[in-house]
Structure formats: structure tokens, C-alpha cells
Amino acid sequence: TFSCTRRVQGLPFPAPDFKNCNNSEGCCPPPYNGALIQDFYVFDPTLPMRIRQPAHLLDDAYIAKYQRAYQLLRELPDSDGRSWKNQGKLHCAYCNAAFYFPIDKSRLEIHYGWLFFAWHRFFLYFHERILAKLLDDDTFALPFWNWDNQSTDPPLANVLPYAFANKKYQNKSSSLYDVNRNVCTKRPNIIDLQSTLECVNQTATLKASLREANNRIMYNQMVTGAPIRRLFFGESYELGGVAGLGAGTMEAIPHGTVHFWTGNPKATVEFADMGIFRYSAYDPTFFAHHGNVDRLWEVWKALPGGNRKDITDSDYLNTEFLFYDENGNLVKVKISQALNHISTLRYKYANVPNLWIHSGS
Ligand code: C2O
Numbered sequence: 001t002f003s004c005t006r007r008v009q010g011l012p013f014p015a016p017d018f019k020n021c022n023n024s025e026g027c028c029p030p031p032y033n034g035a036l037i038q039d040f041y042v043f044d045p046t047l048p049m050r051i052r053q054p055a056h057l058l059d060d061a062y063i064a065k066y067q068r069a070y071q072l073l074r075e076l077p078d079s080d081g082r083s084w085k086n087q088g089k090l091h092c093a094y095c096n097a098a099f100y101f102p103i104d105k106s107r108l109e110i111h112y113g114w115l116f117f118a119w120h121r122f123f124l125y126f127h128e129r130i131l132a133k134l135l136d137d138d139t140f141a142l143p144f145w146n147w148d149n150q151s152t153d154p155p156l157a158n159v160l161p162y163a164f165a166n167k168k169y170q171n172k173s174s175s176l177y178d179v180n181r182n183v184c185t186k187r188p189n190i191i192d193l194q195s196t197l198e199c200v201n202q203t204a205t206l207k208a209s210l211r212e213a214n215n216r217i218m219y220n221q222m223v224t225g226a227p228i229r230r231l232f233f234g235e236s237y238e239l240g241g242v243a244g245l246g247a248g249t250m251e252a253i254p255h256g257t258v259h260f261w262t263g264n265p266k267a268t269v270e271f272a273d274m275g276i277f278r279y280s281a282y283d284p285t286f287f288a289h290h291g292n293v294d295r296l297w298e299v300w301k302a303l304p305g306g307n308r309k310d311i312t313d314s315d316y317l318n319t320e321f322l323f324y325d326e327n328g329n330l331v332k333v334k335i336s337q338a339l340n341h342i343s344t345l346r347y348k349y350a351n352v353p354n355l356w357i358h359s360g361s
Pocket of ligand 1: 255259
């Protein structure tokens with residue numbers, strides 16, 4: 001079965017101690033000064049259910065709120081673990097093996113393996129809760145960038161969302177603006193889920209074939225290429241294990257390719273911000289992109305055929321991470337707390353069509 005292959009030490013990763021962090025690129029989050037690291041509460045009945053909406057369908061009022069949330073986040077001082085900069089550092093630290101475990105000298109890397117989906121779900125959850133707290137609005141939900149939706153009616157799910165790109169927002173004073181984006185992301189260019197590094201002039205014919213190719217790659221990564229857990233989630237990875245043994249289908253493409261498509265190949269550091277791990281969470285599109293990745297995890301589980309279920313290996317379920325929560329406390333979570341996001345994390349996704357389902361054969 002899934003659980004008995006590639007076992008290295010057979011221990012789940014414990015939460016990293018933020019003191020055990022080193023990284024030459026300045027990724028380590030601030031050490032925690034609070035009293036105790038808290039355990040994550042599994043269910044807060046007072047929290048309203050939040051509905052994550054597709055970014056292409058947001059109205060002006062929502063965009064204004066969304067923009068304000070990032071404004072407030074960017075205004076937090078960096079002595080606050082929740083700050084914009086510290087959010088970016090956290091992603092950088094967890095994805096550049098900055099945290100180490102003195103017990104066996106291993107380092108934690110949350111990409112290229114089975115930690116990918118769950119870690120990013122928590123990261124978005126806390127990010128969203130922090131924004132909600134700053135807005136003083138518990139109903140606030142992050143929008144998701146519905147790039148897998150190639151519909152032409154209504155169009156534009158598969159372009160850079162208006163909130164990030166419209167003139168009104170695409171100016172340096174907008175909190176949703178990021179200077180380091182690829183010129184390919186200019187609307188109305190549509191996304192290339194197998195991003196080649198060139199962006200070409202998008203004629204109607206080219207757009208039609210890109211849409212078709214996007215649908216085909218989605219079908220491949222979600223359906224034919226990932227009938228079982230190991231293929232979808234990626235290889236197992238435990239304390240003492242070697243990081244990066246294998247990404248799941250979706251982690252590589254389209255998750256990785258959307259990062260590349262959005263980052264600027266001509267930036268001082270090539271592909272900054274979205275196209276490199278240590279900077280990617282410094283573009284607010286990161287969180288909209290990952291909302292869609294997270295939504296597709298749920299979609300995958302509902303597809304017919306194959307063994308499309310969550311991993312049940314206890315080393316996976318007991319893997320722990322630390323995050324700053326909305327109150328600035330450091331909170332310890334376990335992957336098992338992420339799996340049922342509707343009942344435990346209290347958010348869901350608005351329904352959108354998954355048109356690529358019809359792209360088989
Ligand atoms: Cu941690 Cu999309 O990357």
C-alpha cells in the first residue's frame with residue numbers, strides 16, 4: 001500500500017523550532033517572543049463559514065475590501081510575526097530547507113512531495129484569518145484564481161484577475177500590485193498552463209489552441225495521470241528523509257507553471273517574484289493561485305474511478321508545522337487537522353465548472 005514504501009525513519013516531522021533556522025537569503029521568520037506555542041483548535045463554532053469566490057467574478061466592493069486587507073497587512077511592522085514580509089519569509093523558510101532538526105540534522109522542505117497540499121492549505125488559512133482580523137470581518141475569504149477554467153462565456157477566468165491587473169489597481173500605490181510580473185500576464189492574454197518561457201502575441205487562433213492544450217493538461221494531471229494518491233500528492237517524506245523525491249502531478253504542472261508564467265523572467269533575480277520559491281509569496285497573486293490549487297485537491301477527491309482519497313499514513317497525518325495566527329500567536333498544527341476543511345477550517349469554495357473533465361481521449 002501507499003504507506004509502506006520508501007519509509008526512511010518512519011517518524012513524522014515534528015513542528016520546526018523557529019530557533020533552529022538558518023538560511024543565507026534571510027528567510028528565517030522572527031523568533032517567537034510569546035508565552036507558549038498553542039495547539040491549533042480544531043473547530044471554532046463561532047467562526048462563520050467563509051466562501052472563497054473565483055477572482056474573475058469579484059465585484060468592485062469585494063475588490064476594494066481585498067485591496068484594503070493587503071494594505072493593512074503591508075502596514076504591520078516587521079516585529080509582528082504576521083507582517084507581509086514575515087508571511088513571505090515563512091514560505092521561503094519552509095521551502096528552502098531553512099529549518100533543521102538537531103535530532104538527526106535533517107531539514108524540512110515542503111515542496112516536491114506529499115507535504116505540498118496540506119502545508120499550503122494551512123498557509124492560506126492563516127493568511128486569510130490574518131487578513132480577516134485586520135479587516136475586523138470574520139466573513140472575509142480569499143478569492144481564488146480559476147486558471148483551469150477555459151470558458152469563453154463568461155470569459156477571463158484564465159487571465160490574470162482584474163483585481164491584480166486593472167489599471168485602477170495596477171499602480172504602485174495598490175496593495176495588490178507587484179512590480180515583478182511577466183509581461184505575458186498582461187490582460188487579455190490567457191494563461192499557458194505549460195508555460196514556455198516566451199510570451200507570444202495571442203491571436204484568436206493561438207488562444208483557441210492554448211485553451212485546448214490547457215484543458216488537456218488539466219485532464220492529464222487530474223484524471224489520467226493521477227488515479228492514485230501517490231501520483232497526485234507526491235512521494236512520502238518523513239523526518240530523516242531526503243527532500244524532493246517526487247512532486248505529485250499537480251504540483252509540477254500546472255502549479256509550478258503558473259508560478260513561472262506569472263514571475264518576470266527579466267527581473268533582477270530571474271523569475272521573481274512568483275517564479276522563485278523565496279520570493280513567490282511576495283506577490284498577492286500567490287494566495288489566489290494557491291486557492292485554486294487547494295480547490296482542485298477537493299475536486300480530485302470527488303472524481304470517479306481510481307483510489308482518490310486522502311492519505312491515511314500516520315506519519316503524514318501527524319506531521320506538524322508552526323504558523324503565526326491572526327492574533328500573532330505561534331500555533332502548532334497537524335496535517336490531520338487540514339483534511340476536512342469545511343468542518344475544521346470553516347471555509348468552502350464557490351462552485352465553478354471544471355470543464356477539463358470533458359477533455360479525455
Ligand atoms: Cu510553496 Cu506555489 O509554492
